[in-house]
Amino acid sequence: MSRTRSEQAVWRREQLLDAALRVFADKGVDGATVKDVAQAADVTPGLLYRYFASKEAMVETLLSERGFLPRLLEWRAQGHDTRPATEVLTELLEAFDRLLADNAELMALFFSAAQARAPLATMVNEGQRLIGDFLRDRVDAGDLRPHDTVMAAKTLFATVAINRRFGTPIDIAALVGLLYPEEG
Amino acid sequence: MSRTRSEQAVWRREQLLDAALRVFADKGVDGATVKDVAQAADVTPGLLYRYFASKEAMVETLLSERGFLPRLLEWRAQGHDTRPATEVLTELLEAFDRLLADNAELMALFFSAAQARAPLATMVNEGQRLIGDFLRDRVDAGDLRPHDTVMAAKTLFATVAINRRFGTPIDIAALVGLLYPEEG
Amino acid sequence: MSRTRSEQAVWRREQLLDAALRVFADKGVDGATVKDVAQAADVTPGLLYRYFASKEAMVETLLSERGFLPRLLEWRAQGHDTRPATEVLTELLEAFDRLLADNAELMALFFSAAQARAPLATMVNEGQRLIGDFLRDRVDAGDLRPHDTVMAAKTLFATVAINRRFGTPIDIAALVGLLYPEEG
Amino acid sequence: MSRTRSEQAVWRREQLLDAALRVFADKGVDGATVKDVAQAADVTPGLLYRYFASKEAMVETLLSERGFLPRLLEWRAQGHDTRPATEVLTELLEAFDRLLADNAELMALFFSAAQARAPLATMVNEGQRLIGDFLRDRVDAGDLRPHDTVMAAKTLFATVAINRRFGTPIDIAALVGLLYPEEG
DNA sequence: CATGAATGAGGCTTCATTCAT
DNA sequence: AATGAATGAAGCCTCATTCAT
Secondary structure (H helix, E strand, O other), rough: OOHOOOOOHHHHHHHHHHHHHHHHHHOOOOOHHHHHHHHOOOOOHHHHHHHOOHHHHHHHHHHHHHHHHHHHHHHHOOOOOOOOOOHHHHHHHHHHHHHHHHHHHHHHHHHHHHHHHHHHHHHHHHHHHHHHHHHHHHHHOHHHOOOOOOHHHHHHHHHHHHHHOOOOOOOOOHHHHHOOOOOO | OOOOHHHHHHHHHHHHHHHHHHHHHOOOOOOOOOOHHHHHOOOHHHHHHHHHHHHHHHHHHHHHHHOOHHHHHHHHHOOOOOOOOHHHHHHHHHHHHHHHHHHHHHHHHHHHHHHHHHHHHHHHHHHHHHHHHHHHHHHHHOOOOOOOOHHHHHHHHHHHHHHHOOOOOOOOHHHHHHHHOOOO | OOHHHHHHHHHHHHHHHHHHHHHHHHHHOOOOOHHHHHHHHOHHHHHHHHHHHHHHHHHHHHHHOOOOHHHHHHHOOOOOOOOOOHHHHHHHHHHHHHHHHHHHHHHHHHHOOOOHHHHHHHHHHHHHHHHHHHHHHHHOOOOOOOOHHHHHHHHHHHHHHHHHOOOOOHHHHHHHHHHHHOOO | OOOOOOHHHHHHHHHHHHHHHHHHHOOOOOOOHHHHHHHHOOHHEEEEEEHOOOOHHHHHHHHOOOOHHHHHHHHHOOOOOOOOOHHHHHHHHHHHHHHHEEEEEHHHHHHOOOOHHHHHHHHHHHHHHHHHHHHHHHHHOOOOOOOHHHHHHHHHHHHHHHHHHHHOOOOHHHHHHOOOOOOO
């Protein structure tokens, strides 16, 4: 109602991105039309071009602004160091899984956008590194037995990601228990 | 050159599927044009329609005829039963990994075809079941310690698949070693 | 120039229908291309699809909106009852003939649209009934001798229509004189 | 079986024309494809081009070789002169009507082929002249009262033709009775 | 800021026609 | 004589994008 010009502009931009994410995730970037996005945002196609230079620019904006890695990093920043490694690890993976679930649309976009291969790979690498760093810290601290932490990180990340992606969610505690049977 | 009509028809069909797979994997199904496929096959677009009813039909044919699960099942059919479980498991996963590597294009197609979600889910489920069955057999035979074989199958499958998918191949023996440290 | 949006839309729609009727009548529905219609309307082909869902929809719209029966019925609605039957009949047929002449394009469309057989048959039936009703009224009123009014209506209608259709227009007064020699 | 080369060629040509007539009448010339015709003739498309230079040539051949006016003229050639005019006229019109019924496909072709306007007009004119000549002869012979025979011919022809065309066949005796009430 | 009419490029598909076999 | 694989030219339609209002 009483939004300043600039507030309104920001709000509209977000609204358009929301709509675009929804539509792109649903139909794929190529499968979705600008008109689809406009309708999802309850707006006319022409308006999109006041906020984004092109359809492609919308995709790029989504990929860069809506990436969820930042949120994972935030999580990491909080100290969880005093509790058992497997407990924290389970929580970390659950946070990651929840992130994926909450961002199913974004994931679909990542997987579908042919052009988006690079951002996706980055995300995978970063995610694996995040988990790997955590594991190595805990091995160093003696909380976990020495093991191939890089491989473990890849395994954990992949398992959570792929099962979330294809609609077969898993019991993360069981996953952690599988890799760290003695620790639990 | 000197092919019979019927041979030529079969050959041409395969050639077109090859070209289509290559192009779809490269640009995504929606991003690729029928003209692209035709050019990749060194043929005019019209000809595609003597062999396939539509672009969509090409995708479906690729998904059903070129699925690689059949090949995995073949592998499974051969007896590998006399050797240590972890050795055979490593081989199974390597076979799977090689299959993915050899079929990078097919994988890309699976991941990109927005409408092809169902075949992909099937493939994931079947693959996990294949590995899970193997693990359970070996647990029953006392070759592996009792453990959550379903989860293990999911883990192994996911790890191999996702890392192959995003260009970060892994050391499969290390993966097996991670899950079955005592057995090796 | 200074038309409101809504006026413009109505005007454009009519303009497109005008062009379509002209072109379809000239080349036949199947023989005419969407591009032909667009060029006749001095517009790009894409625009047609803002106003009509398909080429076929254009044909259907023409058939239903531009049918001329409504105009005949208007004529009939006016009272012509006080004058001699043959005089009024002649006028009615002349009105009909004029309608056909004025709508040569529409007639051509009616005759050519293979799929549009139903509207055409309807038009024929309605036209015959209109004339037949008139004749029976006048027979009942004693203005015309008793005779097979249904057959007479068919005869009159057919004669006017077919001769107008194939470019051999006739003297309608002579036609009426042929069927009602004593009355004139 | 034992056809000479030349017999076979003639036979095949007729077979193709039969098929073409059937298909063109059903779908319209533009709506029918060469493949449609070939399939109707149980033959491959390529073969058509050994017998006709083009699809258009098939249409033209049908229009010129399969016109039914020749058959009407044959009928006329036989003497029917000793019997009452209305009786013979009824028979003539019935023969004409039957011809139209028997050649529904040809009629459909005549009406649909946009290019076939000229042959159709010719047919109409010839038919009207044939009937008109008959009427004038009988008027001259005193069998019919003096009247506008040209107009009568047009009327009779049109009525039979249009009603046959649009699936509303009529009682021809009643038609004749309408125009020649006293004579019957 | 917002609309939606209009464009132009290009996509999928069909089809008359040719030609090697 | 007959086939059917292959072509090339369109045809219908969609859609990202622009722009006058």
